[in-house]
Each structure stands twice: as C-alpha cells, then as structure tokens.
Amino acid sequence: xxxxxxxxxxxxxxxxxxxxxxxxxxxxxxxxxxxxxxxxxxxxxxxxxxxxxxxxxxxxxxxxxxxxxxxxxxxxxxxxxxxxxxxxxxxxxxxxxxxxxxxxxxxxxxxxxxxxxxxxxxxxxxxxxxxxxxxxxxxxxxxxxxxxxxxxxxxxxxxxxxxxxxxxxxxxxxxxxxxxxxxxxxxxxxxxxxxxxxxxxxxxxxxxxxx
Amino acid sequence: xxxxxxxxxxxxxxxxxxxxxxxxxxxxxxxxxxxxxxxxxxxxxxxxxxxxxxxxxxxxxxxxxxxxxxxxxxxxxxxxxxxxxxxxxxxxxxxxxxxxxxxxxxxxxxxxxxxxxxxxxxxxxxxxxxxxxxxxxxxxxxxxxxxxxxxxxxxxxxxxxxxxxxxxxxxxxxxxxxxxxxxxxxxxxxxxxxxxxxxxxxxxxxxxxxx
Amino acid sequence: xxxxxxxxxxxxxxxxxxxxxxxxxxxxxxxxxxxxxxxxxxxxxxxxxxxxxxxxxxxxxxxxxxxxxxxxxxxxxxxxxxxxxxxxxxxxxxxxxxxxxxxxxxxxxxxxxxxxxxxxxxxxxxxxxxxxxxxxxxxxxxxxxxxxxxxxxxxxxxxxxxxxxxxxxxxxxxxxxxxxxxxxxxxxxxxxxxxxxxxxxxxxxxxxxxx
Amino acid sequence: xxxxxxxxxxxxxxxxxxxxxxxxxxxxxxxxxxxxxxxxxxxxxxxxxxxxxxxxxxxxxxxxxxxxxxxxxxxxxxxxxxxxxxxxxxxxxxxxxxxxxxxxxxxxxxxxxxxxxxxxxxxxxxxxxxxxxxxxxxxxxxxxxxxxxxxxxxxxxxxxxxxxxxxxxxxxxxxxxxxxxxxxxxxxxxxxxxxxxxxxxxxxxxxxxxx
DNA sequence: TGATAACCGAGACGGTACGTCACGTCTTTAA
DNA sequence: TTAAAGACGTGACGTACCGTCTCGGTTATCA
Numbered sequence: 001x002x003x004x005x006x007x008x009x010x011x012x013x014x015x016x017x018x019x020x021x022x023x024x025x026x027x028x029x030x031x032x033x034x035x036x037x038x039x040x041x042x043x044x045x046x047x048x049x050x051x052x053x054x055x056x057x058x059x060x061x062x063x064x065x066x067x068x069x070x071x072x073x074x075x076x077x078x079x080x081x082x083x084x085x086x087x088x089x090x091x092x093x094x095x096x097x098x099x100x101x102x103x104x105x106x107x108x109x110x111x112x113x114x115x116x117x118x119x120x121x122x123x124x125x126x127x128x129x130x131x132x133x134x135x136x137x138x139x140x141x142x143x144x145x146x147x148x149x150x151x152x153x154x155x156x157x158x159x160x161x162x163x164x165x166x167x168x169x170x171x172x173x174x175x176x177x178x179x180x181x182x183x184x185x186x187x188x189x190x191x192x193x194x195x196x197x198x199x200x201x202x203x204x205x206x207x208x209x210x211x
Numbered sequence: 212x213x214x215x216x217x218x219x220x221x222x223x224x225x226x227x228x229x230x231x232x233x234x235x236x237x238x239x240x241x242x243x244x245x246x247x248x249x250x251x252x253x254x255x256x257x258x259x260x261x262x263x264x265x266x267x268x269x270x271x272x273x274x275x276x277x278x279x280x281x282x283x284x285x286x287x288x289x290x291x292x293x294x295x296x297x298x299x300x301x302x303x304x305x306x307x308x309x310x311x312x313x314x315x316x317x318x319x320x321x322x323x324x325x326x327x328x329x330x331x332x333x334x335x336x337x338x339x340x341x342x343x344x345x346x347x348x349x350x351x352x353x354x355x356x357x358x359x360x361x362x363x364x365x366x367x368x369x370x371x372x373x374x375x376x377x378x379x380x381x382x383x384x385x386x387x388x389x390x391x392x393x394x395x396x397x398x399x400x401x402x403x404x405x406x407x408x409x410x411x412x413x414x415x416x417x418x419x420x421x422x
Numbered sequence: 423x424x425x426x427x428x429x430x431x432x433x434x435x436x437x438x439x440x441x442x443x444x445x446x447x448x449x450x451x452x453x454x455x456x457x458x459x460x461x462x463x464x465x466x467x468x469x470x471x472x473x474x475x476x477x478x479x480x481x482x483x484x485x486x487x488x489x490x491x492x493x494x495x496x497x498x499x500x501x502x503x504x505x506x507x508x509x510x511x512x513x514x515x516x517x518x519x520x521x522x523x524x525x526x527x528x529x530x531x532x533x534x535x536x537x538x539x540x541x542x543x544x545x546x547x548x549x550x551x552x553x554x555x556x557x558x559x560x561x562x563x564x565x566x567x568x569x570x571x572x573x574x575x576x577x578x579x580x581x582x583x584x585x586x587x588x589x590x591x592x593x594x595x596x597x598x599x600x601x602x603x604x605x606x607x608x609x610x611x612x613x614x615x616x617x618x619x620x621x622x623x624x625x626x627x628x629x630x631x632x633x
Numbered sequence: 634x635x636x637x638x639x640x641x642x643x644x645x646x647x648x649x650x651x652x653x654x655x656x657x658x659x660x661x662x663x664x665x666x667x668x669x670x671x672x673x674x675x676x677x678x679x680x681x682x683x684x685x686x687x688x689x690x691x692x693x694x695x696x697x698x699x700x701x702x703x704x705x706x707x708x709x710x711x712x713x714x715x716x717x718x719x720x721x722x723x724x725x726x727x728x729x730x731x732x733x734x735x736x737x738x739x740x741x742x743x744x745x746x747x748x749x750x751x752x753x754x755x756x757x758x759x760x761x762x763x764x765x766x767x768x769x770x771x772x773x774x775x776x777x778x779x780x781x782x783x784x785x786x787x788x789x790x791x792x793x794x795x796x797x798x799x800x801x802x803x804x805x806x807x808x809x810x811x812x813x814x815x816x817x818x819x820x821x822x823x824x825x826x827x828x829x830x831x832x833x834x835x836x837x838x839x840x841x842x843x844x
Numbered sequence: 845t846g847a848t849a850a851c852c853g854a855g856a857c858g859g860t861a862c863g864t865c866a867c868g869t870c871t872t873t874a875a
Numbered sequence: 876t877t878a879a880a881g882a883c884g885t886g887a888c889g890t891a892c893c894g895t896c897t898c899g900g901t902t903a904t905c906a
C-alpha cells in the first residue's frame with residue numbers, strides 16, 4: 001500500500017503572487033469592466049507571468065469570481081436590528097451603497113446585468129442579493145411586529161427592489177452620491193408613501209418605538 | 212479660375228447603405244451589447260464594406276448613438292394625464308418597462324452604467340431620463356393639486372429613481388417579467404408606504420405567520 | 423456577367439516589407455540554424471508584425487525556402503568550360519565553397535542533413551546539388567574527349583561527391599578556410615591519384631587488382 | 634560531539650538511474666537529433682524526474698557528451714595494416730561509414746557542423762576525427778614505403794578529407810547506402826585518379842557517345 | 845456627353861489578446 | 876543527501892479580431 005496521493009508536494013503556490021493577481025484583477029475590472037478584461041494586462045501589472053494566471057483560473061470568469069469573492073465577503077451580512085423600520089432600511093441602503101460604490105462592485109453589477117452574463121459571474125452577483133433578501137425577511141418580520149408593515153399586502157421583494165434599484169439609479173445612472181438627505185427621503189417614501197402628513201394616526205406608536 | 216470649393220460634388224453617399232447599416236447595428240446591439248459590438252460583423256451582415264462604416268462613424272459609440280436615435284425618440288414623451296396618481300405612476304412604469312424590455316434599450320442602459328461609458332452613450336441614455344423627469348414634474352404637480360403628494364417633503368427625483376430603479380432591478384438583475392401585480396404593488400408603496408391602513412393590530416397574525 | 427475575380431484588389435503587399443523579412447530570416451538562419459528559428463524574433467528584427475509573416479508563409483519551412491531561394495539562385499550555374507579538367511574542377515570547387523561559406527548556405531546544408539529534414543528544405547538543398555550534377559556531366563564529357571577521364575570506370579557522381587564532400591569536411595567540420603593550395607591539391611588527387619609520378623611499376627599489379 | 638563531516642551520508646546516487654538516463658538519451662538523440670533533444674522527454678522515458686538529469690548535466694551538450702562517450706570510444710582505432718593502400722583506405726572508409734550510419738553518430742556530426750555548435754559537442758565529434766588522422770599518418774607512411782604515395786605532394790589531410798567527406802555526402806545528403814562498389818570506386822580515384830590507364834585514344838568512342 | 849471628385853469594395857497591415865505548450869529553474873516534502 | 880513533485884518565469888507558438896491604410900473601380904453630378 002503506497003502512500004495515498006499527496007497534495008502538498010512540489011513547490012507550493014505563491015500566496016503573494018495570488019494576492020497580487022487578484023488585486024490587479026480588481027483594478028482592471030474597475031477600469032475596463034468584465035468584457036474589457038485583458039489577462040496579459042493583468043499579468044504585466046501584477047508583475048507575474050501570463051501562464052501563472054491561466055494555471056490557477058482557466059477561464060476569465062473564474063478569475064473574476066475569485067477576485068470578487070473577498071470583496072463580496074467583506075461587505076456582506078452586517079445587518080443588525082436597529083430597533084426601527086426606518087433605521088433598518090437606512091442601514092440596508094447604506095450597505096447596498098457601499099457595494100455599489102466600490103469600482104469592482106459596480107463592475108460586477110454591470111456585468112451581471114449585461115446580456116450574456118456568464119454563469120459564474122451571475123451567481124456571484126446573485127449571492128449577495130440573496131443574502132440581502134434573507135436579511136430583508138427578518139427586517140420585515142420585526143417591522144410587522146411593531147405594526148409598521150402591512151404584511152398582507154407587501155412582500156419584502158418588491159420593497160427591496162425599490163430600495164436597491166433606487167440606489168443603482170442614483171449611483172450608476174445619475175452618478176450622484178448617496179447623500180444623507182437623499183437616503184432619508186427614500187426610506188421615508190417606503191415607510192409612508194408620498195401622501196401628505198395629516199390624516200395619519202399610526203405615527204405615534206412608531207415614534208415611541210424608534211429609540 | 213478654378214471652381215469655388217464645391218461641397219456636393221462627386222458620388223453622393225448611399226442612403227440605403229446607411230439605413231442597412233443602422234438596422235444591422237440594432238440587431239447586433241440586441242445580440243451582443245455595446246461592448247461586444249463588432250463592426251466587421253455588422254459590415255458583413257449589412258453586405259457592406261467595413262470601411263463604409265468607419266468612414267461615417269469613426270467610433271463605436273457614435274454608431275450606436277446613430278442607430279438608437281430614432282428608437283429613443285419614438286419611445287419618449289407620450290405620458291398623458293390619467294386622472295389619478297396611481298394611474299400616472301403605472302403609466303410611467305410601463306413606459307420605462309417598455310424601454311428596458313427591448314434588447315437594444317437594455318444594452319444601452321447597461322453600457323451607460325459601466326465605468327468608462329463614453330460621453331455619447333451616456334448622453335444618449337441620459338436623454339430619455341431627462342425627458343421622463345420633465346414629465347414627472349407635471350405628474351407631481353397634478354398629484355399635489357389633488358392632495359396626493361406632499362410637495363414640501365418629496366421632490367420628484369427620488370421617487371422617480373425608485374420607480375425606474377425598481378424596474379431595472381426586476382428586469383435586469385432578477386430577470387423577472389414586470390407583471391401587472393408587481394407593478395401595482397410598487398406604485399402602491401410609492402403612494403402610501405408599507406404601513407398598515409389605519410388601526411391595525413398585526414402582531415397576532417404576524418406571529419402566526421412567522422413559523 | 424460580372425467581372426472575373428480580380429487579384430490585384432485591396433492594399434498591395436508591401437515589397438520592402440517582404441524584402442526586410444527575408445533578409446532578417448537569413449540572418450536568423452545564420453545565427454540559430456533552421457531548428458532554432460524564431461518567428462517573433464524575425465518579426466521584431468525586421469520591424470514588422472508577426473502576422474505579416476504568417477500571412478505570407480504559413481509554415482516555417484516555406485519562409486526558409488523563400489529566404490534561401492534568392493541566395494541559391496544567385497550562386498547557381500555559372501560553370502563555364504575552362505578548357506582543362508583541372509580548371510573545370512577547381513571552378514566547381516570554388517562554387518561549392520562559395521555556397522558553403524555563406525552562413526545561410528551553411529545553415530541550409532546542415533538543415534538538410536539533419537534527421538527529419540522537411541520536404542521543402544530538402545528540395546531546396548537538393549536543387550543546387552542536382553544542378554551541379556548536371557554541370558558535372560558536361561564537365562566529364564569534355565574531359566573524356568580530351569582523354570583525361572576514363573568514362574568506362576568513373577561515373578561523375580562519385581567524383582562529384584568527393585569534391586563537394588571534401589569541401590564540406592574542410593569548411594564545416596575542420597572549420598578551416600579553403601586555400602588555393604588546398605584546392606589545387608584536392609583537384610590533383612582527383613585527376614591523377616596519390617601515386618608518385620615517375621616509376622610507375624606498381625601499376626601492373628594494381629591494374630590486375632582493379633577488376 | 635557531533636560526528637566528523639561524513640561524505641557518504643544520505644541517500645546514495647542511483648547508478649542505475651544514471652545508466653537509464655544515458656540510454657534514453659541515445660534513443661532520443663537518434664530520433665530527434667541534438668537540437669531537437671528534449672530533456673523532459675528523456676526524463677519521462679527513463680522514468681526519472683527531470684531534476685535528476687539537470688543536476689548531473691546542466692547543459693544539453695554535457696548530457697549528449699556523456700551519452701556518446703562510450704559509443705565513440707568503442708568505435709575508434711581498430712585500424713590495422715592490411716598490406717595495401719587500397720585495403721587500408723577501404724578499411725578506413727568502412728570505419729567512417731559505421732560511425733555515420735548509427736543515428737546518434739549522424740546526429741552528433743550534424744550538430745557539430747551547425748553554426749553555434751557548443752564546445753562540448755565539437756570536441757566530441759573532433760575527437761574521433763583526430764584519432765583517424767593519427768591513424769592516417771601510419772597509413773601514408775606505409776604506402777610511401779611501398780611506392781604508392783607521393784609524400785612530397787600529398788599530405789594526408791586533404792586525402793583524408795576527401796575520403797570522409799565523400800562518405801558524408803553519400804550518406805547524409807544523398808541518403809544512399811555505402812555499397813561495396815561505391816566504396817571501391819572512391820578508393821580507386823584516390824589511388825590513381827580518373828585518368829585512363831595508359832595510351833588511350835578515347836576521342837572516337839567519346840565522340841560517338843556524345844549524342 | 846464627358847470630366848471629375850467622391851464614394852465603394854477589397855484586402856494588406858500593425859497591433860493586441862488569445863490560450864497552449866515546452867523548457868529549465870526553483871522550492872518544498874519524503875525517503 | 877538525493878529524489879520526486881510541481882509551481883514558476885520565460886518565450887514561442889499559431890489564430891482571431893480590430894481599426895487603419897492604400898489601392899483600383901464605380902457612379903452621380905456638373906460643365
């Protein structure tokens with residue numbers, strides 16, 4: 001019985017090399033987008049040989065996925081209960097904004113929206129979306145308990161799309177920053193619509209609750 | 212004694228050629244998006260030499276702009292007064308949806324969101340956006356007169372971003388169709404928020420629901 | 423009836439480019455031999471794009487053949503009747519020497535001798551060999567008429583091999599120059615052998631032996 | 634108190650490995666020649682890691698030299714006195730032919746003729762040449778004593794070059810076998826030249842022949 | 845009607861990226 | 876200490892596009 005196939009033989013893969021490649025991939029991604037990605041350019045910028053990239057990630061998609069993974073993981077699920085619906089929504093908005101503000105997050109989103117988005121990229125972009133939707137469920141449940149959300153009528157999905165989509169519109173299309181005021185307005189509309197104030201009874205209970 | 216500089220001498224440019232090129236450009240746009248556009252491919256499909264394309268539109272963006280011009284102009288400002296805020300909003304939503312549903316409209320939007328979007332493309336995509344915002348002003352004013360919009364608090368822009376952005380999210384990211392129900396829900400949230408109607412004691416039902 | 427297919431359409435092939443490529447190919451050939459030939463290196467040296475080479479000569483062999491063709495043609499059949507066998511042989515020897523002295527001629531010869539010599543190269547190297555053999559036939563006939571050559575016994579081929587082979591040995595293996603003296607000696611042996619001039623006694627026994 | 638520096642520590646060098654490598658090198662040499670030699674290929678065939686080859690013979694030339702050493706030594710100086718000049722020359726010719734017929738000998742010769750032949754290879758190929766020339770001296774001296782060689786006129790070198798070179802031409806360029814008849818003719822020319830035997834009036838017959 | 849100037853098609857060209865392959869060096873673990 | 880394993884830098888390979896360029900041929904307009 002010979003020793004089982006050993007995996008840690010030979011010269012080990014250079015960690016710094018890998019790091020450097022992914023870093024430059026992100027930069028490249030930010031500058032030229034997914035479709036404009038050039039492996040030779042990344043290799044040169046990372047001071048690494050082209051083949052060292054192909055060895056690890058045979059396809060462009062895998063490389064992009066690897067490069068974005070860390071970024072995505074880092075900006076992921078730090079959604080906590082803020083105690084009020086407005087607080088929860090503003091928090092979620094700011095998380096979305098953070099992801100869309102990083103050039104790579106932006107590149108990823110654009111890539112996943114374009115026509116023939118590769119599976120790997122799509123999944124990658126879908127992943128935080130799914131996580132956010134899961135978080136949204138909790139958010140809605142808490143709001144419902146506080147009497148702030150009409151669960152019968154409004155599923156989390158549509159509201160979540162409004163929140164995220166509006167940030168996308170602001171940041172990517174209008175190319176305006178997400179100011180505090182803009183953010184508060186958006187949340188306010190979600191909570192109580194554009195109707196005038198007056199005949200509104202439930203504000204009191206909400207006011208009490210929110211801190 | 213030579214003739215004064217004449218501008219209309221020689222063989223005139225072939226109009227049918229131009230038409231054919233733009234037509235194929237639209238098809239190409241729908242299939243491969245802006246960044247994946249191949250001018251040689253268009254030339255072949257249009258049975259035209261690629262030189263004939265480069266001569267007229269030196270850059271990809273100019274070609275795209277020319278190809279989309281008509282399309283964009285046609286799907287523009289046919290927003291009429293429906294008599295109610297909900298009606299107006301749903302109408303606007305459906306116009307946005309129409310633009311996002313056409314492959315070329317989709318391609319244009321995606322292209323204008325990517326990092327290094329050329330000025331030509333940006334302007335092109337921005338143009339209908341501006342027109343919609345102008346239309347939105349009228350919409351808001353009518354709503355305010357009816358007491359349906361709190362003009363003091365809500366500028367049209369944020370609400371408009373929510374509307375459009377939410378459609379983008381639904382169509383381009385989730386890749387789901389814009390159903391009637393979805394549309395109505397979205398408008399409803401904009402109008403009156405997610406709050407329960409009036410006095411509601413939702414805790415019990417919500418508690419039941421949550422497992 | 424449309425015009426027959428025209429061959430001189432499009433931008434014409436650049437003659438100077440072609441010349442430059444072949445020139446650098448010869449240099450490369452001289453430096454690295456056929457097997458060590460590098461197309462990118464040639465392209466760079468010729469200040470020409472790699473693809474411009476591949477466009478004309480899809481395989482390495484064709485490129486080499488083209489590069490050597492001119493050289494070979496120029497050093498070809500200027501064998502004239504010198505009036506004496508010794509003169510004819512010396513002349514032929516000097517032609518061979520000229521070909522072997524040029525680095526490209528040398529490279530070609532070496533290439534055609536190596537194991538897996540490609541057909542194109544082989545034919546190329548064989549061509550001047552054939553021409554020389556044809557010339558040799560005339561040479562021998564003239565010598566026979568003068569009573570200088572025993573046609574019954576000696577076919578041109580073997581003698582020709584001795585002449586050429588000995589030059590190869592001298593130039594390529596010993597790496598010594600072909601001096602006038604060396605040349606005269608070689609021819610002398612061919613004409614009258616190594617036997618001493620005068621007392622030609624042992625000829626009888628030798629005559630018996632030889633057949 | 635550590636042990637004194639020991640030289641025979643650790644895993645000993647595998648002699649069988651070395652033998653196996655050189656064996657496969659010969660095979661490779663025969664198949665692909667010196668310039669086409671692939672060390673990884675040899676390593677695989679010898680079931681040995683390529684590092685083990687590079688450790689011992691850093692350059693291709695050294696490896697080839699090592700592989701050929703035995704072969705060359707064995708086919709060296711077994712030239713004996715046959716009693717006649719013709720016999721001696723034929724014997725020498727057959728020794729040369731033997732070396733040129735083995736694929737590795739052929740590869741070595743070709744390699745040593747190419748432009749940038751490394752010193753190791755050159756020396757390797759030169760070695761048997763030198764030995765043959767030494768043998769030639771004895772041959773000539775014996776012939777001179779018998780009155781068969783005009784020492785005043787003909788140094789051994791040129792004649793030896795004709796002999797060897799002609800074999801090279803026949804085997805490597807023409808790629809014809811060295812037949813008995815060919816061999817005898819060549820020697821005959823060396824001994825007595827191409828001239829007719831004595832008084833010949835060949836003009837008539839030759840004239841008839843020429844067309 | 846003929847000249848003429850612009851247009852058009854064809855294709856060579858430089859450039860760049862592609863992904864693959866082989867080589868020789870190196871760094872590590874196992875024997 | 877040596878062997879095996881395998882990552883790594885280097886560089887050639889041949890292909891595929893792209894956008895520019897330079898031609899020769901064509902065609903509508905004006906004199």
